[in-house]
Amino acid sequence: MFLNPLKPAVILAPMEGVIDAPMRQFLTRTGHYDYCVSEFVRISSHALPSKAFKHDVPEILQGSVTSSNIPVLVQILGGDPTLMAESAENAIAAGARGIDLNFGCPAPTVNRHDGGATLLKYPERLEGIVRAVRDRVPKKFSVSAKIRLGFDDPGAVYENSRRAEQGGADWITIHGRTRLQGYMPPAYWKPIGEVKQALSIPVVANGDIFTLNDFKRCREETGCIHFMLGRSALGVPNLALAIRRELGLDLITVPSPLLFPDLDTPGEWARIFEEFCLSQPSDKRLKQWTKYLNKHHPSKGFTWWDQIKVLGSHEEIVNHLKQLKAT
Numbered sequence: 412m413f414l415n416p417l418k419p420a421v422i423l424a425p426m427e428g429v430i431d432a433p434m435r436q437f438l439t440r441t442g443h444y445d446y447c448v449s450e451f452v453r454i455s456s457h458a459l460p461s462k463a464f465k466h467d468v469p470e471i472l473q474g475s476v477t478s479s480n481i482p483v484l485v486q487i488l489g490g491d492p493t494l495m496a497e498s499a500e501n502a503i504a505a506g507a508r509g510i511d512l513n514f515g516c517p518a519p520t521v522n523r524h525d526g527g528a529t530l531l532k533y534p535e536r537l538e539g540i541v542r543a544v545r546d547r548v549p550k551k552f553s554v555s556a557k558i559r560l561g562f563d564d565p566g567a568v569y570e571n572s573r574r575a576e577q578g579g580a581d582w583i584t585i586h587g588r589t590r591l592q593g594y595m596p597p598a599y600w601k602p603i604g605e606v607k608q609a610l611s612i613p614v615v616a617n618g619d620i621f622t623l624n625d626f627k628r629c630r631e632e633t634g635c636i637h638f639m640l641g642r643s644a645l646g647v648p649n650l651a652l653a654i655r656r657e658l659g660l661d662l663i664t665v666p667s668p669l670l671f672p673d674l675d676t677p678g679e680w681a682r683i684f685e686e687f688c689l690s691q692p693s694d695k696r697l698k699q700w701t702k703y704l705n706k707h708h709p710s711k712g713f714t715w716w717d718q719i720k721v722l723g724s725h726e727e728i729v730n731h732l733k734q735l736k737a738t
């Protein structure tokens with residue numbers, strides 16, 4: 412799965428513990444995303460066999476696409492080039508369409524075990540991992556890298572991105588923050604644009620695109636045509652559609668596109684949440700989703716968000732919204 416350097420794209424971000432296969436399935440039914448990236452699969456003491464990837468990224472069993480036919484890339488995370496390369500090869504043998512390498516995870520346990528953002532401190536190691544994986548993955552499958560600006564020094568982005576390209580990455584995604592910043596605002600887009608100017612592979616801009624205005628500023632500051640949305644994919648579900656329109660992209664044809672209602676139509680949200688719950692293995696994701704909606708949606712002042720976030724189960728939430736509609 413290669414990124415067309417000349418064609419804009421909107422990409423659904425990997426979010427470990429939140430955007431899993433059922434969530435990817437649900438969110439790609441909107442027809443807003445060109446592809447998605449799986450949650451990271453961690454490679455620690457040994458290479459993972461093909462069956463582990465089939466388990467962790469179940470779309471592999473159906474051609475590595477969601478049921479709406481949107482490609483899913485497999486993301487792996489680890490610090491040992493040999494184990495990463497062998498695992499990548501096994502993922503491809505299992506049916507993956509491309510491998511994305513995680514050099515951005517800020518989790519202390521992951522970083523302590525030589526994975527994620529910690530590699531940003533060692534550009535030559537980062538390059539070595541990209542190269543080892545690129546060498547083992549057949550050329551018809553993509554190898555991409557996802558980085559932050561740096562571990563603690565945002566200036567590290569220039570060398571790390573150059574190293575990723577030199578190692579053979581087909582494109583890179585840059586989250587405009589250091590590991591030290593965690594998720595503290597703001598995300599810095601300007602360096603993403605500078606990297607884009609310096610490299611000849613596509614650069615995907617990522618971080619803090621929560622409104623159409625954010626998107627326009629990010630596009631202006633970076634000059635990018637490829638964008639990745641994470642928290643706003645959950646918190647502002649219609650944003651990707653607005654961005655597609657702005658980029659002149661069509662809605663991707665999916666069997667039954669999911670259209671999110673206006674915020675002041677609780678009855679419609681009751682229907683969406685009911686449908687959502689049926690698509691999920693547990694109630695956990697509804698609470699998570701509601702949390703992101705509550706936090707990031709521009710209309711979070713709407714009283715019914717405050718009311719539903721304290722409710723316990725999905726039945727309670729759906730019933731409450733139905734009652735609101737009736738009043």
Ligand SMILES: Cc1cc2nc3c(=O)[nH]c(=O)nc-3n(C[C@H](O)[C@H](O)[C@H](O)COP(=O)(O)O)c2cc1C
Nearest residue numbers: 424425426427450451513557586618619640641642
């Ligand atoms: C809960 C959570 C889980 C995440 N998991 C991953 C992951 O598995 N792999 C990865 O590369 N990035 C991961 N990220 C980072 C996001 O992909 C993205 O880079 C970051 O949230 C910034 O983009 P946003 O402002 O659009 O959310 C995660 C972020 C969050 C909030």
